[in-house]
Amino acid sequence: MNGPANALVEITVLTGIDGLPAAEWDACACPEAGDGRPADPFTTHRFLHALEASGSVGPGTGWTPRHLVARSEGRVIAVMPLYAKSHSQGEYIFDHGWADAWERAGGSYYPKLQSAVPFTPATGRRFLTAPGFEATGAGALVQATVQFAAENQLSSAHITFCTEAEALAGAEMGLLHRITQQFHWENRGYADFPAFLADLSSRKRKTIRKERERAQDFGGSIQAMTGDALQPHHWDAFWEFYQDTGSRKWGRPYLTRAFYDIAQDTLRDDILLVLAEREGQPVAGALNFIGRDTLFGRYWGAIEDHPCLHFECCYYQAIDWAIAQRLARVEAGAQGEHKLARGYLPSPVHSLHWIGDPGFRKAVAQYLQAERAAVDEEIEVLTGYGPFRRTGAEAD
Template sequence: MTDTIEINVHPDLSGIAQTDWDACACPEGADGRPIDPFTTYRFLRALETSGSVGPGTGWQPRYLTAHQDGQMIAVAPLYAKGHSQGEYIFDHNWAHAYENAGGRYYPKLQMAVPFTPATGRRFLTRAGFEMAGMSAIMQGAVQIAADNDLSSLHVTFCTEAEAIAGAEMGLLSRIGQQFHWVNDAYEDFGGFLAQLASRKRKNIRRERAQAQNFGGEIVSLTGDAIQPEHWDAFWRFYQDTGNRKWGTPYLTRAFFDAAQECLRDDMLLVLAMRDGHAVAGALNMIGRDTLYGRYWGCTEHHPCLHFELCYYQAIDFAIANGMSRVEAGAQGEHKLARGYLPVATHSLHWFRDQGFKDAVARYLEAEREAVDEEIEILTTYGPFRNEPREEQQ
């Protein structure tokens, strides 16, 4: 880190001007929709003010800012973590090994968007300061971990370019795998289906017909079309899913009030309505070129309604709005048959203990080979009738 760059740590966003943060997180937002809706000031602030992160959650904000000559040139969403929940790139086995060897794994530092397995920049730099800003933030985060005797620093769901740069700086890189749908300049959903093998095409048509036969209508809402009562319904769905998957939902009810106030233009809410009441729903975040599937839930179970609301409606929206892809979130090989192909995700890891770092490095080398092989094999099982397409970058 050069003497001319100053790193500061902030316990909340109130001490950072929104214009300064967003100038680094989403400079393109000045001309319209941001590329990454999750690193905007308004999204991270909604997590904070709603109590979804902060005291008692295991996610303590430690936002980083970098200044040079009085100007903010880089920021990063950094958190002190007391557990490994809500990350989706799992290190539970590392924590167990570390503590079985007599070490203290938690707290650790996590550079991430909480509860969000979506790829995006983690080293958020003002235009023209990409290398200097990333280097300063990286060195600052590592120094904070070292000065406080923390076990580790983890940068999750970063971009591939950041993973390469971080590895060159001495961090360990890790790859994972998700399923994304890629828009091959389709004019409509039928154009997408035309590229599938006959059996897969017929299956999707059958699933869509079954879903539409649930006894009501499916509506897609964004912006001012989303009303407070829609969040009341979705909160019920979210609680049901959260209780079944995680034990305790990550987001608080107040987060959805914040969404109504300042995030509804960034959100697509797909609801199955019957007799004026929502019986199922899927929540997506809208980026400039990507639709991000996030949450699903229901109070009634109907055949194929999950596939329709989460996957097919998302494809419809992406095609209609000229978007390049849909990221459908973590896990789920069932997405493959519905046109979502496997792609690599990336993370970076630093460990204070050199011996433990060496052990993890060996593990990651073997894991990387396994993940590469899995992606290659799964791609061959894709639904497309032609040769499997390479992921568009």
Template sequence: MDTTETQIEVEVLPGLAHIPAGEWDGCACPEAADGGRPRDPFTTHRFLSALEESGSVGPGTGWRPSHLVARLDGRPIATAPLYVKSHSQGEYIFDHSWAHAYENAGGDYYPKLQIAVPFTPATGRRFLTRPGYEAIGSSALTQAAVQLAANNGISSVHITFCTAREAGEGEAMGLMHRRSQQFHWENAGYADFDAFLAALSSRKRKMIRKERATARGFGGTIRSLTGDDIRPAHWDDFWAFYQDTGARKWGSPYLTRDFFDILHETMRNDVMLVLAERHGTNIAGALNFIGRDTLFGRYWGALEHHPCLHFEACYYRAMDFAIAQGLATVEAGAQGEHKIARGYLPVSTHSLHWVADPGFARAVREFLIAESRAVDEENEILTSYGPFRSSGRDHD
């Protein structure tokens, strides 16, 4: 493909092995060229490659890599992680009802194109551009994805968990903008966890202190590990936790066991692993990924139930780490209104959509307008139930 105005050529790659890591990351995380962390680790060559090399995506998974690379004079200026999907699993922006309606009307909703990070409901750039090429790079990738779908009779293109800026730019190009809801914790420059607690109403302060004390009284120890403190054997334990959660939530885990071994080899410095040990055995754990400004909570699992251990391992340990590292935000994954009482407030997340059939596209657009209003209203209401003190006064 090429764009006639700028002579940008867009190539479709069947996997990350077809592009050097330096070329991909020059678009995905140019901010890490100074040796620092990427804004988020999920669009890096090493993360997406781990998914492919481990068989977590690829043949038999319903996620066929078809990544886009835009080149100007032969040099990559923009990339996008794109997959041909044969189902809607592992996306966290739910379009199952769209698929049913489309197919009931006689159409084939699948395959569809998905620009996303598989199994990862974390906001980040989806049009990955070198500095200075943001506008033409994003435009070229968007046009290429739509053209790829149209040329191949594919029903739709979906760009999920993109940034608010990308959502605005995509909407200006005619894509449909969808807003969804998550719960994030914001670090207001807290010196320590007690400083965070001081910002809460006394009732919520007491609740959290009680929960942390209850969790720590489970009869063992809780450790937060990163880098070389994480040992290969820890992944054997975490795999058992992950399988338990996956069996209950999805029927079968999305990630393979090999993914965690590759993760250890290539990304253990990007990981914060919380492990709860009792009687010499790890019985629960939470996996987080470390970005430049954000800690991303991803997976939790346990072999034993202990009151409040989930809150401690997933939420409070993440907040402790963010405060200690000076990170601005903790994204604790999809859904969960129970997070509000623990300081995680509702925010809007964004996705973009293109549907080939004009009539179906009109129906989707009308639905999204009503859905966005509902998300705004719910965010406002839920924020009012947050645990923070109002106007400097405690609320008991």
């Protein structure tokens, strides 16, 4: 693989994130963090280490680390989180239909390659390049991913929740570009939550006010905590919430209990935990991760059922906090059209795919073309149903 001036690019495959020092990984994953927060907390060495060290990924999970490291003249110029997958769980860009079709045709869809952050439907860079090596690094990573998949006779390779710029660049390199959607809240320069409400139609404003009032009637208090305000006992409570949600949604929780202990030690500055307490007992909570410009909503759970408490902890508290911190957006995770009425509008999500078999690749390409048209139409229709005031609409 050659970069500028025919500089040789060497690729190494890591079987664990600790195969590369954190400083070298983060120099590619989050070079902007030298003067503040990383744009994406999920591709940092500390987050990926927490997943592996806690046993949330690795042996027995179906997520086997195969991270890529690209070096030029001995210097690390690019890295990529990459996994060999034995299933399609915990990805949120669904390819179960592709797997079923290929298996019915007599092929073996698994194992496959997946460049992603496990269990994390959040857009971020996947071609993690050092400044000045964007084109060379991305090209080397794509070529290495395809070569690894082909040499190991894997059916496919997938790069999910990548940025739009990466998706366009990957398509130029011959990968299939897929567009899906999820719901994001955008900060339009609001001074506070009432200013956000003023941007909504009168009916939606009243609905949200009523929901917030009902949520506060649960008989306790709600607090948002980050950094040193987080204490080990908070994770004891949240683990109960997470287990309940995980067992209902996925059959078993993706993250282990050990993940939260490691998070307390190494990730608490990246975390915003919203806890609802009644009579000194935590009864519900929402876990968020903090990026440079974005608050990422991740998990919610409760041991008591109270009207509208889910909306308050997951959506309204997140908006409140994002406005106060002058963040540009809140990404509320996968799915959920109920988010639309609460100010979260549909946004395109990008991924890239390599399919080894030419005939199967052609079929997937045709599917993606039809799917893209449907998603474009869905985004347009859903946006039209959004809660924001139309030009000339009524105001309070």
